[in-house]
Amino acid sequence: MTELSNRTKRPLLEVDHLHTSFHTFDGVVKAVNDVSFAMNTRETLGIVGESGSGKSVTALSIMRLLKSPPARIEKGRILFDSIDLLEISMSRMRDIRGNRISMIFQEPMTSLNPLFSVGNQMSEMFVRHQGLTRREAWNRSVEMLEKVQIPSPGKRAREFPHHMSGGMRQRVMIAMALACDPEILIADEPTTALDVTIQAQVVDLMMKLRKDYGAAILMITHDLGVIAEIARRVIVMYAGQVVEEADVISIFEEPRHPYTRSLLKSIPKLGDASTHGRKRLQEIKGIVPSLADLPAGCHFYPRCPHADPICRQGEIALEEPAVGHRVRCIRHAGL
Amino acid sequence: MFAFIIRRILQFIPTVIGISFIMFVLLNVLPGSAALMTGGKEILSPEIVKKLEKKWGLDKPFHVRYLNYMVGLAKGDLGTSFIRGDKVRDIIGNRLWPTLKLAVAALAIACFIGIPLGFYSAVKQGTWVDTVTMVGAVSGVSMPQFWSALLLMYLFSVVLRWLPTFGYGNGDLKNLILPAVTLGIGYMALLARTTRAAVVEVLSQDYIRTAHAKGLSVLFINGKHVFRNTMVLILTTIGMQFGSLMGETVVVETVFSWPGIGSLMVDSIFLRDTPVTQGCIMLIIFVFMSVNLSVDILYSVVDPRIRYD
Amino acid sequence: MSFSWKNIKRRTNLLIGSALVMFVAGMAVFAPLLAPYHPTEDANILYSEEPPCEQFWFGTDIQGRDILSRVIYGSRISLSVGLFTQFMNSVIGIFMGLMAGYFGKWIDDLIMSITNILLSIPTLVFALAVMALMGPGLINVFIALGVTNWSYTCRLTRSQVLSAKRLNYVMAARALGYGKFRIMFNQILPNIMGPILVISTLGVAGAILLEAALSFLGLGVQPPTPSWGGMLAGAREKLFTAPWISIYPGMAIFLTVLGLNLFGDGLRDLLDPHITQQK
Numbered sequence: 001m002t003e004l005s006n007r008t009k010r011p012l013l014e015v016d017h018l019h020t021s022f023h024t025f026d027g028v029v030k031a032v033n034d035v036s037f038a039m040n041t042r043e044t045l046g047i048v049g050e051s052g053s054g055k056s057v058t059a060l061s062i063m064r065l066l067k068s069p070p071a072r073i074e075k076g077r078i079l080f081d082s083i084d085l086l087e088i089s090m091s092r093m094r095d096i097r098g099n100r101i102s103m104i105f106q107e108p109m110t111s112l113n114p115l116f117s118v119g120n121q122m123s124e125m126f127v128r129h130q131g132l133t134r135r136e137a138w139n140r141s142v143e144m145l146e147k148v149q150i151p152s153p154g155k156r157a158r159e160f161p162h163h164m165s166g167g168m169r170q171r172v173m174i175a176m177a178l179a180c181d182p183e184i185l186i187a188d189e190p191t192t193a194l195d196v197t198i199q200a201q202v203v204d205l206m207m208k209l210r211k212d213y214g215a216a217i218l219m220i221t222h223d224l225g226v227i228a229e230i231a232r233r234v235i236v237m238y239a240g241q242v243v244e245e246a247d248v249i250s251i252f253e254e255p256r257h258p259y260t261r262s263l264l265k266s267i268p269k270l271g272d273a274s275t276h277g278r279k280r281l282q283e284i285k286g287i288v289p290s291l292a293d294l295p296a297g298c299h300f301y302p303r304c305p306h307a308d309p310i311c312r313q314g315e316i317a318l319e320e321p322a323v324g325h326r327v328r329c330i331r332h333a334g335l
Numbered sequence: 336m337f338a339f340i341i342r343r344i345l346q347f348i349p350t351v352i353g354i355s356f357i358m359f360v361l362l363n364v365l366p367g368s369a370a371l372m373t374g375g376k377e378i379l380s381p382e383i384v385k386k387l388e389k390k391w392g393l394d395k396p397f398h399v400r401y402l403n404y405m406v407g408l409a410k411g412d413l414g415t416s417f418i419r420g421d422k423v424r425d426i427i428g429n430r431l432w433p434t435l436k437l438a439v440a441a442l443a444i445a446c447f448i449g450i451p452l453g454f455y456s457a458v459k460q461g462t463w464v465d466t467v468t469m470v471g472a473v474s475g476v477s478m479p480q481f482w483s484a485l486l487l488m489y490l491f492s493v494v495l496r497w498l499p500t501f502g503y504g505n506g507d508l509k510n511l512i513l514p515a516v517t518l519g520i521g522y523m524a525l526l527a528r529t530t531r532a533a534v535v536e537v538l539s540q541d542y543i544r545t546a547h548a549k550g551l552s553v554l555f556i557n558g559k560h561v562f563r564n565t566m567v568l569i570l571t572t573i574g575m576q577f578g579s580l581m582g583e584t585v586v587v588e589t590v591f592s593w594p595g596i597g598s599l600m601v602d603s604i605f606l607r608d609t610p611v612t613q614g615c616i617m618l619i620i621f622v623f624m625s626v627n628l629s630v631d632i633l634y635s636v637v638d639p640r641i642r643y644d
Numbered sequence: 645m646s647f648s649w650k651n652i653k654r655r656t657n658l659l660i661g662s663a664l665v666m667f668v669a670g671m672a673v674f675a676p677l678l679a680p681y682h683p684t685e686d687a688n689i690l691y692s693e694e695p696p697c698e699q700f701w702f703g704t705d706i707q708g709r710d711i712l713s714r715v716i717y718g719s720r721i722s723l724s725v726g727l728f729t730q731f732m733n734s735v736i737g738i739f740m741g742l743m744a745g746y747f748g749k750w751i752d753d754l755i756m757s758i759t760n761i762l763l764s765i766p767t768l769v770f771a772l773a774v775m776a777l778m779g780p781g782l783i784n785v786f787i788a789l790g791v792t793n794w795s796y797t798c799r800l801t802r803s804q805v806l807s808a809k810r811l812n813y814v815m816a817a818r819a820l821g822y823g824k825f826r827i828m829f830n831q832i833l834p835n836i837m838g839p840i841l842v843i844s845t846l847g848v849a850g851a852i853l854l855e856a857a858l859s860f861l862g863l864g865v866q867p868p869t870p871s872w873g874g875m876l877a878g879a880r881e882k883l884f885t886a887p888w889i890s891i892y893p894g895m896a897i898f899l900t901v902l903g904l905n906l907f908g909d910g911l912r913d914l915l916d917p918h919i920t921q922q923k
Contacts, residue, residue, distance in 0.1 A: 065547055091552075098550035105548075110541040114640055115563050125549055160639045176549070353761040361773050473657075473909065477902035479853055481860045482894030485879055489887050500883065575763075582766030586857050590880060600769075601861055604776040612776055616769055624764055 010082065011038035012216055013062070013184060018076035020054075020061045023069060029291045031057040033240035035076075036318075041183070044210065044217045046231030046248070048224060048263070052288045054240040055220045059186045062218075063103050064093050081183070099129040102177035106189035108169035112161040118145075118172050119157030125179040144175040147212075148205060167198035174206065178213055186218045191226060203229055224267055228252060233324075236260050239289055239299035242318065246325040256327040258304045259284075298329070306331060336635070343631055347624060355408060358616055359401055362609050413617070414610035416603075423614040427596060431618075433503060434584055434595030437514055438622075441580060442573075444519035445526050450569060452523075453530025457538065458557060468527060475524025480583050484517040484590045501591040514591040522580050526572065533568035537561050567638050574630030578623040658910025664903025668896075672719040679713035684868040686710060693886040703888040706878065711889065714870040715896050721871045722900060725785060726852040732790035733851075734797055734844050741801025742828045745809070752802075759795035767793050771854055775863040782865050785858060789851050800843055804836035838915040845908035849901045856897050872897045 020032035032054040039045045047055045060066045062078055064085065078085040080101065085093065097103075105111045112121060119141045126137035138157065145153035148171040161169055170190060177185055187206070191199040203226055210217055210230075219230055227234055227248065234251045236244040236259065244257040255261045262284040286303035295301050297312035304311070308331060318328045388394045395403075407414060413423035453472075456465035491513060492500040504510035537543065538561065546556045585597035592598065600615035602608075635641040671678060691708040694700050702711035744755040762770075774788035808814055809832075817831045856873030858864030865871035875893040882889050 063548060065544060094550045094552060096550070097548055103548045105541060105545065107541050111545045113542040113546070113560050113564065115567070115638060116560075117639075124546075124551060128549065128551055128555075162640050173545075349757075350761055350764055353757070354764055357761065357765075358773060361777050473905055474898075474902060477849070477898055477905050479856050479860075479873070479894060479897045479901075481857065481873070481876055482890070482897060485876065485883065485890040485894065488880070489883055489890065493884055493887065501880070578764070578766040579768070582768035585768060585772065586861065589861055600772065601863075604772060604863065607776075609776075612773070616765075616773055619769055620765055623766060627764075 011079075012041045012043075012081065013039040013218075014077070014079040015058070015062065016077040016079065018058065018061060018078065019074040020057050020066065020071060021074055022071050024292075027292045030240055030294070031071075031291055032061060033294075035237070035240070035242055037235055037242065037245065039184070039216055039218065042210075042214050042216055043233065044219060044231050046219045046221065046227040046234045047237055048222060048227055048234060049237035050222055050288055052239075052291065053237040054291075055237050056188050057240075058237070059103065059188050059218065059220055062186065063097060063101065064090075065103075095129075098125055098177075098182070099180045100182050101184040101186065102180070102182040103186040103188065104170070104173045104177045104190050106192050108166045108173055108193060111173055112169055114161055117158050117160055118164070122157070122172070122176050122179060125176055129180045140179070141175075144179050145172070147178075147209070148172070148175040150175075165198075166194050167202060170194060170198075170202055171205065174202075174209065178209060178215065181213060182215050184218060185215045186220070188220045189222070190219075191223065192221070199226075206230065224252075224263065236263070239294060240291055241299060241328060242326070243300065243328045244326065246322075250322075250325055256321065256325065256332045257300075257329050258306050259300045262303075262305070339635060340632055343628060347628060350624065351621070352405075354620055355405065355617060356401070358613060358620075359404060362613050363397065363400065408617070413614035416608055416611050418606050418608045418611075423610045426611060427599070427614050427618055430594060430596050430599045433506070433593055434588070434597060436506075436511065437518060437588070437593060437595060438580060438584060440511055440515035441518035441522060442577075444515060445522035446573070448519075449523035449526030450530050453527040454534055454557075454562075454565070456527070457531040457534030460535065465531075469531065472524040472527040472531075475520050476528070478520060480517055480521065480586045481590045483520055484513070484587060487513050487517060501593075503592075503594050514587050514593055517591070518580065518583055518587045521583065522576065525576055526569065529572040530565065530569055533565045534561060536568070537564045540564070563637065567634065570630050570634055570637065574627045577626045581619045581623050584619075655910070657906040658914065661903050661906030661908070661910055664899055665907055668719050668723065668900045668903065671716050672723045675717050675720060679710075679716045681710040681713040683709065683714045683717040683870045686713070693882070693889075695886070696888055702892040703886070705875070705889055706882065706886075711875070711892050714875060715872065715892050718870045718872040718875065718893065718896060719900070721782070721865055721869065722852045722855065722897070725782075725789065725855040726848040726904075728786055729789040729793070729851045729855075730844055730847040732786075733794040733847060734840065736791065737794035737797025738801050738833070738840065740794065741798040742805055742833070744798065745802040745805025746824065746828050746832070755798065756802075759798050762792070762795045765792075767850070768854060768857060771858060772861075772863065775858060780858075780863045780866050782869065785855055785864050788858070789854055793847065793850070793854075797840065797843055797847070800839055801836065804839060805832055808832045808835060839912075842908050842912045842915065845904055845911060849904035849908070852897065852901055852904070 015035060015037050018032055018035045019030070022029040022031055035054070035058055037045070047058065049055045057066065057071075060071075061073055062080075062085065064073075066073070073086060076086070080096070083096075085096070112118065119138055122141035122144060123134060123137035126132040126140050127134065130137075132140065142153045142157050145156055150156050150168065150171055156164075156168075161172075164172070174190070190206070191202050194202060206217065207230055209215075217230070219226065221227060231248050233247050234245070235242055236251070236257065238259050244251070244255065244260045246256075251260065252264065255264055266283055284303055289295055289299060289302065295312070297314060298304070298307075298316045301307050301311045311330065316328050316330055318326050319332070320326045321332065385394075393400070404414065411424065413427065415421070416423055416426060419426065452468050456462075456468040459465050488500050491498045498509055498513055501513075502510060543556065543560060546560050584595060585600060587593065588595045588597035589601050596615050596618055600612055600619075603611035603615065686709060688708040691700070691704050692706055694704040694708070696703040700710050700712065702715060705711055705714070740755050740759075744752040770792045771788040774792065775784060778784040778787065805828075813835070814827060814831055817827045822831070855864055855871070859871040859873030860876050862874075862877055865874055867874055867877075872893040876890060879890040
């Protein structure tokens, strides 16, 4: 633990020029195309984007959970606590998974094995990473269920997933993810599949647990509301690339990328003209381009309200017009 | 749980009645037909036919005979053989053990080889082991049993002289090997295919991804999560297809001159000994249904989602 | 590289399957042109049990008939039994399944209990019972196999109908006031033909195996009509002296059934979006 001071200086997680693609019958799909970002200890970083923007694939690449074939991490480094996760052996990776980096998924209904009790599935974590006996692990699991505010946890632990509601199962997933006190918790759309009221509860729970456990959270979502509530810094992804990165206030107050702007205009605001039926909510015209056949130059070009022929000439670089504010648009200054 | 088992057994009864009715109608559609139509018709004089009909109760109307049969069935009485005059129950009783031995041996071969093979090829998808196993499996389900029997006999008895060609011997193991393998091949191939498909299906489930995200080892995930979930699917196939295995004993027993229910059934069909044929059929179906019932009960043990109410 | 291999492999079962089936079908259609001898009349006791040679490629049987010619003609029996009985089973099964799925209620209960009972009787045992009643012969084989094996088709159709009923196109047709039978046969049926075609292909393979088994037991097609199963009936006794009698007819059954199974598997892979999409 002598390098503790060392560690605080360097980011906890550094994704460096990550390229992940899927090799399918229809060709190579570049799901993640040169993505770089960093994340500090205890930080909450949000990744926003539509489905197909590569945000989940980025998360799964960090966990090395993509099935290969068809997926392949072509290039890049993922440095976690000075370890390149892409270089280490699978068995070392498995020591990290669930223990130092854990992940929860979008589908609470199917993410738990239907044939084993919830307590059984939670106990696996303690037995695997902390070497506890089954009985100790079970007791710890019951404690964890209590921490995620599940009533009568002792009884609930003996129940099977199909006895529980979606929100309850997502709490179980969170409890399981936090069981080994990880340094990073990756949450891939944890609230998307839930009812609105339950969504708020789950977000509140995660914010509370973040304080208690001190894990850095990588929150992946398409819900800007969730981002506004939980994240400090936000990365906006589009068609496999980072198009903008800034702290959460800058993103909402002065978005620089046309895509981020359209995204913000497409959500209704309370008290705004659109919620009173006087103004139409703005939609982003067109659809996300096929990742197997991306337009040249700026990937957002076909849908961009400020498109200019110059946008199609060559790759667009990520610029940093203000400290900590990165944007991938050559015309951002003039907009 | 207990109530569930009782209820499943009670559901069993109407099906048994339905089947026995269909079979009884099939084999007794023409009054007195079965026994007297072919073999006997020129030799036996009308008086003797009459006497025999009376003796066997064939002169009574259909519904009376069916009722008598069902009452007998309920008491475990399957009637009396036309040809030998013995109780069908006793004739079948002598043949039961060889058939069970054969079926269990074939089932064991199929399960202990077919399931691991299917599992292995699913985990090693796309490798040469997978390819070879799957080509072997589709060939296995395409082989007629009597042909595999002849090929095995030729290889192991005629060429290599390791095993007896056919017959029961004194119930020796060496007599059992060829028939059991013959009967097991198709079932084994089928189980390998089903297992592979089931494992591939389970591997693509979200909860398996969760298990990996938890840092569990591949061995642990396969041994616990994949295996348990796959068993649910495999058990269904074992139960559903046990019927064809029972049906195939007829062919295998005949080609190996194995003194079981299947060969008894074929013999009795040729002899037009309807009570025996009927008894054999009912027994085969009963065994099949009992296996299905056990599978259902096992199912409820494996899968907590099955509701008992 | 590995992907293209996967790609090829997926198509190969379909390719090999259809090649085998076409080959057997060609044999059946052109039997008189292909067979060097007449399957039944060219029996010469002088040539009894000749091993395979230039004159008789597959050897001769006990009565001195050319096995090759009998195998070629045997394809006619196997294919006609397979196709015809599966056709009957499909028609019965689809009709019953449509009824059960579309009307539900007591009709569904009744049909489902019938299939429940039928599924409890092993097909071969059922066929044997029918043969026991009617006696051996080709026509009786048609009947025995044609009416006993429709439960799977019925259940498949029913489940497909149940899920199709909830889909938009059926809802739309109902809203337009189309009649029940029109919806069933014109709207639902064409949309569920894929899986039914797969199960029917596999059903033809099953029926060919059943006919072969019945004939092998002496309860199916009767000699001297050349049936592959029947040709193997006395083969065991000749295993020591004339093993070729056992080999070729069995090989013909095996390859035909294998072809149909491969074809059915390939068809299923093609129709199943799960498998075709990935990799």
